[in-house]
Amino acid sequence: MKINEKNLCIFATTPPYDYEGYLNKRGEVNKAFQRRYFVLKGNLLFYFEKKFDREPLGVIIVEGCTIAELSEETEQYCFQIVFNGNRTYVLSADNHEQMEAWMKVLTSAGYEFKRVVVAELQRQLDEIESTMKQRLGQELPTSIPSKPPRTRSNPFNRPAPPPPSQQRLFDRPVVVNGSSGIESTPSTCLVNAAGSSHNSMETIGKLTNAKAVLSTSQLFEKMHQHFRNDVMIDVELHRAAKELAAKELAAKELAEKEVAAMPLIDILLS
Structure with a gap:
C-alpha cells in the first residue's frame, strides 16, 4: 500500500x-x-517522541x-499487540487503570470488531x-375501515330545472268583465303599470266594454300598435314643424340678401 507521508503526518x-x-x-x-x-485515530495508532511533535516516529x-x-515482564502494567507471523509490540502504562483503558480502546479499534458490533x-x-x-397486530382490529374519498362541493353542480310546460304563462286567456276591469294576474298588472297615457287607458276601456276574451300576448300586441301610432304622429308633427321653421329661415x-343687393337710392326711396 502506497502511503503519502505528508498527508499522514497532517x-x-x-x-x-x-x-x-x-x-x-x-x-x-x-x-x-x-x-x-x-x-x-480510527484503527491507526501513531506514536511521537514528544506530545507536540509535528511528525510521528511510527x-x-x-x-x-x-x-x-x-x-511475566519485570515492568508492571504491560500489554502487547500481537500480529500473526509479524512483529509484536510490547507497551506498558503508568498504572492499572490506564492499561485497561488502552487495551479496551485498542481492542475495539479494528474493523472486524466494529463489524461484529454492527451485526449484533x-x-x-x-x-x-x-x-x-x-x-x-394483536391490539389493532383485523380490518381497518377505509377512509371515504374526499368530495368537493361545487355550488354549480346542481340538477337542471324541469322543462317548462307546453302552455306558457303569458298565453293563458284573461277574462275581461265590464265592472272590475282586467283580471288581477301578473301579466295584467304589467299592463296596468304600462298604461300611463290617456290614450292607452281609453284603449283599455274600449276593450273592457267589448267584453272580449283575449290572451295576454294579443293585448300587448294591440297596445304596442297603439303606442306606435301615437309615436309616429308625434314624429310627423315634429318633422313638419322643423320643415316649416327651415322654410321661414330660408325666406328670411x-x-x-335681396335687400343687401339693392342700391342705396332704391332703399331710401322705398
Missing part, C-alpha cells in the same frame, strides 16, 4: 483523537523501554491483531421491530 497531528496519552514502548533491537506519546495499524496482558445491533433492532409488529335669409 492526519496524525489533527484533532480530534479517539484516545491519547503516554506509554512506554519496548524497542525492537534495544529491549529497553522508551517513553513515547501515543495517539489513536504508526501501528490495529487490524488482524490480538491485544493481551503480559504478566442490527439483530437486536430486528427483534425489537418484530416484537412491536406482533403487539400492534333670401330677403336679407
Whole structure:
C-alpha cells in the first residue's frame, strides 16, 4: 500500500483523537523501554517522541491483531499487540487503570470488531421491530375501515330545472268583465303599470266594454300598435314643424340678401 507521508503526518497531528496519552514502548533491537506519546485515530495508532511533535516516529495499524496482558515482564502494567507471523509490540502504562483503558480502546479499534458490533445491533433492532409488529397486530382490529374519498362541493353542480310546460304563462286567456276591469294576474298588472297615457287607458276601456276574451300576448300586441301610432304622429308633427321653421329661415335669409343687393337710392326711396 502506497502511503503519502505528508498527508499522514497532517492526519496524525489533527484533532480530534479517539484516545491519547503516554506509554512506554519496548524497542525492537534495544529491549529497553522508551517513553513515547501515543495517539489513536480510527484503527491507526501513531506514536511521537514528544506530545507536540509535528511528525510521528511510527504508526501501528490495529487490524488482524490480538491485544493481551503480559504478566511475566519485570515492568508492571504491560500489554502487547500481537500480529500473526509479524512483529509484536510490547507497551506498558503508568498504572492499572490506564492499561485497561488502552487495551479496551485498542481492542475495539479494528474493523472486524466494529463489524461484529454492527451485526449484533442490527439483530437486536430486528427483534425489537418484530416484537412491536406482533403487539400492534394483536391490539389493532383485523380490518381497518377505509377512509371515504374526499368530495368537493361545487355550488354549480346542481340538477337542471324541469322543462317548462307546453302552455306558457303569458298565453293563458284573461277574462275581461265590464265592472272590475282586467283580471288581477301578473301579466295584467304589467299592463296596468304600462298604461300611463290617456290614450292607452281609453284603449283599455274600449276593450273592457267589448267584453272580449283575449290572451295576454294579443293585448300587448294591440297596445304596442297603439303606442306606435301615437309615436309616429308625434314624429310627423315634429318633422313638419322643423320643415316649416327651415322654410321661414330660408325666406328670411333670401330677403336679407335681396335687400343687401339693392342700391342705396332704391332703399331710401322705398
